[in-house]
Amino acid sequence: MAHTPAIPLQARNMWRYLPRGGWLLVAPLMVLVLGLFLGPLTNIMVISVTDPKPGLGNYAALFQSDALGGILWTTLRVCVLTTAISVTLGYCIAHAMIHALARERNWMLSLLLVSFWISVLVRTFSWLMLLGRNGLVNNGLEAIGLITQPIEFMRNELGVLIGMVHYMVPYAVLPLLASMQTIDARVLAASRNLGASPAQTFWRVYLPLTRPGLVAAALLVFILSLGFYVTPAILGGGKVLMVAEYISVQILVTLRWGTAAMLAVLMLGGVLGLLFVMSRFMKLSTVFGGTKP
Amino acid sequence: MQDKQFMRETLIEGAKAYKAGRMQRRTFIALLGMAGFGAATLSPRAADAAADRIVLWNWGGQSEECHGNAIGKPFTAATGIPLAFDTSGPLQGKIKEMVDSGNVTADVCDGDLFDAVALGQTGHLEAIDYDVVDRAKTLPGYALDFGVSVILYGYAFVYDTKAYGDNPPNSWADFFDTAKFPGKRSLYKWANGSLEAALMADGVAKDALYPLDLPRALAKIKSIKDDSIYWGSGSEAHSMVVNGEVSMGMVWQNRGRNIEQDTDGRYKLVMNEALAMPGAYIVPRGNPGGREAVMKFIAAAQSVPAQLELFDCLGMTPSNPEAFAQLPTDGQPYAITSAENINRVAYNDPHWWGNNTDEAVNGFLDAIS
Numbered sequence: 202m203a204h205t206p207a208i209p210l211q212a213r214n215m216w217r218y219l220p221r222g223g224w225l226l227v228a229p230l231m232v233l234v235l236g237l238f239l240g241p242l243t244n245i246m247v248i249s250v251t252d253p254k255p256g257l258g259n260y261a262a263l264f265q266s267d268a269l270g271g272i273l274w275t276t277l278r279v280c281v282l283t284t285a286i287s288v289t290l291g292y293c294i295a296h297a298m299i300h301a302l303a304r305e306r307n308w309m310l311s312l313l314l315v316s317f318w319i320s321v322l323v324r325t326f327s328w329l330m331l332l333g334r335n336g337l338v339n340n341g342l343e344a345i346g347l348i349t350q351p352i353e354f355m356r357n358e359l360g361v362l363i364g365m366v367h368y369m370v371p372y373a374v375l376p377l378l379a380s381m382q383t384i385d386a387r388v389l390a391a392s393r394n395l396g397a398s399p400a401q402t403f404w405r406v407y408l409p410l411t412r413p414g415l416v417a418a419a420l421l422v423f424i425l426s427l428g429f430y431v432t433p434a435i436l437g438g439g440k441v442l443m444v445a446e447y448i449s450v451q452i453l454v455t456l457r458w459g460t461a462a463m464l465a466v467l468m469l470g471g472v473l474g475l476l477f478v479m480s481r482f483m484k485l486s487t488v489f490g491g492t493k494p
Numbered sequence: 495m496q497d498k499q500f501m502r503e504t505l506i507e508g509a510k511a512y513k514a515g516r517m518q519r520r521t522f523i524a525l526l527g528m529a530g531f532g533a534a535t536l537s538p539r540a541a542d543a544a545a546d547r548i549v550l551w552n553w554g555g556q557s558e559e560c561h562g563n564a565i566g567k568p569f570t571a572a573t574g575i576p577l578a579f580d581t582s583g584p585l586q587g588k589i590k591e592m593v594d595s596g597n598v599t600a601d602v603c604d605g606d607l608f609d610a611v612a613l614g615q616t617g618h619l620e621a622i623d624y625d626v627v628d629r630a631k632t633l634p635g636y637a638l639d640f641g642v643s644v645i646l647y648g649y650a651f652v653y654d655t656k657a658y659g660d661n662p663p664n665s666w667a668d669f670f671d672t673a674k675f676p677g678k679r680s681l682y683k684w685a686n687g688s689l690e691a692a693l694m695a696d697g698v699a700k701d702a703l704y705p706l707d708l709p710r711a712l713a714k715i716k717s718i719k720d721d722s723i724y725w726g727s728g729s730e731a732h733s734m735v736v737n738g739e740v741s742m743g744m745v746w747q748n749r750g751r752n753i754e755q756d757t758d759g760r761y762k763l764v765m766n767e768a769l770a771m772p773g774a775y776i777v778p779r780g781n782p783g784g785r786e787a788v789m790k791f792i793a794a795a796q797s798v799p800a801q802l803e804l805f806d807c808l809g810m811t812p813s814n815p816e817a818f819a820q821l822p823t824d825g826q827p828y829a830i831t832s833a834e835n836i837n838r839v840a841y842n843d844p845h846w847w848g849n850n851t852d853e854a855v856n857g858f859l860d861a862i863s
Contacts, residue, residue: 268860275863334678335738356723356739439683439724442863450859453587454684455852456612 245462252459259463276444280426283365287422291373299381317371325435328364329355356438364432372425373418380414424472444468547576548783548791551600554581560807569794575787586612593618593778601783602791607772610641611848620777626789631796631814636772643772644795645810646830648747649687650768652761657741666767669742670695670714672721677741680734683724685858688715690769690840700767700840708854712861724862735761748809751828768839770830
């Protein structure tokens with residue numbers, strides 16, 4: 202398997218010179234990123250330890266206030282559930298797409314991308330019309346006599362999960378699709394040929410081979426979920442308060458910018474921490490489509 | 495919002511390039527067409543070249559047309575200064591950020607009087623010039639150093655006549671009594687009005703509400719939490735009622751009439767014990783149009799015809815006592831300061847909210863989530 206492509210001599214010489222020239226080429230971008238991204242980011246970190254007064258008071262509030270703990274717990278719970286459900290559904294969809302005929306696969310991909318492009322507000326209000334107290338589903342079920350009281354799909358945590366999963370499924374499908382496309386079908390044939398059952402082939406060969414795609418999908422969905430604002434605010438009926446909405450209220454309404462900055466730093470640290478932990482278990486470059494292990 | 499901002503910036507850059515001769519006229523006109531020139535000219539930041547004008551920072555929707563006709567037209571006729579709009583919503587945090595950044599683009603904000611208390615004491619606002627603006631043209635106590643109330647809006651509730659037709663609810667006590675009046679409720683998410691309603695329901699007299707007893711109010715809010723959902727914007731409050739999600743819903747009073755019409759009278763507005771909120775004009779420190787011009791604008795907003803037209807157009811109630819007697823008869827049930835309502839509503843204390851918003855809002859969010 203260890204097969205290193207031979208690099209022609211000329212190309213090798215080129216590689217020797219590229220780094221210096223390469224750095225020069227990306228320098229403008231680096232300056233832009235450092236100035237426009239890291240600058241404000243540093244400012245947020247500074248605010249988190251200086252507003253309203255210097256010190257770690259904002260961070261201490263994490264341990265003293267039940268409210269903050271509650272919000273973080275809600276956020277974590279909703280995000281983990283969204284990730285688990287979206288990745289599971291996404292896995293099924295990607296698997297079906299891989300094994301469909303090319304024409305059907307194109308149709309499926311188009312449908313996926315169309316839903317990808319619909320604005321989050323439109324989706325959110327569509328769910329209300331569909332699953333609200335007076336929505337199509339509840340009215341339909343009442344009309345055929347299956348229920349007497351409307352089912353509470355919306356304006357609670359279930360509503361938030363439905364809305365978020367719907368938004369996130371395409372994000373889960375795309376990395377999984379990319380990962381599944383690289384699997385050599387002959388490996389599976391070999392597994393069956395050597396006596397493994399279909400289930401064994403799936404669990405012991407196919408699933409491990411798609412692990413980088415699974416991790417990529419889960420990371421992508423989880424990190425995007427952390428920042429969700431509109432969907433929880435509307436479908437949660439005000440009762441599902443997630444950290445993004447709370448940060449916005451602290452900035453715009455209560456003017457507790459220190460608390461908002463502290464929570465933002467905490468989220469950033471959480472995501473970086475998550476990436477670090479993942480990197481202990483696997484090569485992250487494979488997850489993001491870099492070099493092969 | 496972001497693409498709007500992007501279009502604005504593209505246009506400004508285009509205008510600069512055209513002026514400097516770097517862009518052909520045809521190209522520039524094509525650019526205007528692509529960016530939707532009509533929409534962009536209404537936004538203040540695109541028209542940076544125009545010097546004398548007043549930018550009103552408000553909440554969009556119909557208010558652009560209404561404020562433009564009611565206040566903008568007579569003001570421009572009298573002073574020659576045009577009125578422009580920024581409709582992105584002047585929340586306290588945004589005003590603070592704008593003043594702190596030194597890039598002040600708005601002259602007057604359509605805010606709350608408690609914003610004037612909170613941001614006035616932190617030095618983010620220009621003082622109102624009471625040589626130009628008239629203290630007597632608003633309710634007593636609503637002409638403050640850094641803001642003056644030019645309209646009143648309110649927190650009232652609507653109920654489903656089909657659910658409670660024979661014995662309709664008439665007070666916040668009824669609103670919070672889910673045993674006697676079973677059904678879902680909706681309340682405002684950011685504490686204002688909801689806290690006062692809870693205290694009145696718990697037996698506090700409407701003129702003895704302040705300082706608010708937060709723990710008592712929050713306990714009352716929690717008592718109907720399982721039957722409540724919460725809204726964050728006027729349109730959300732409206733749709734929760736119109737879509738039949740709730741049997742009783744707290745709404746901004748000025749939407750009451752629309753809701754009655756949209757539901758063919760099925761939902762009815764109750765003005766008893768409504769909480770009157772002083773909507774105020776406040777001026778960010780260092781406003782581009784200068785203090786003199788903006789004070790004249792605020793004075794124009796106090797005039798009786800302007801106030802009556804705003805009531806007609808948006809349902810915002812006049813704060814100038816001279817206008818009270820001239821309210822149209824068919825609008826009186828929906829106005830806070832009409833003869834039939836003025837003595838049965840409660841009045842918001844901007845000083846308490848200006849100093850306690852953070853605790854009240856965070857306490858409320860913790861209670862409902």
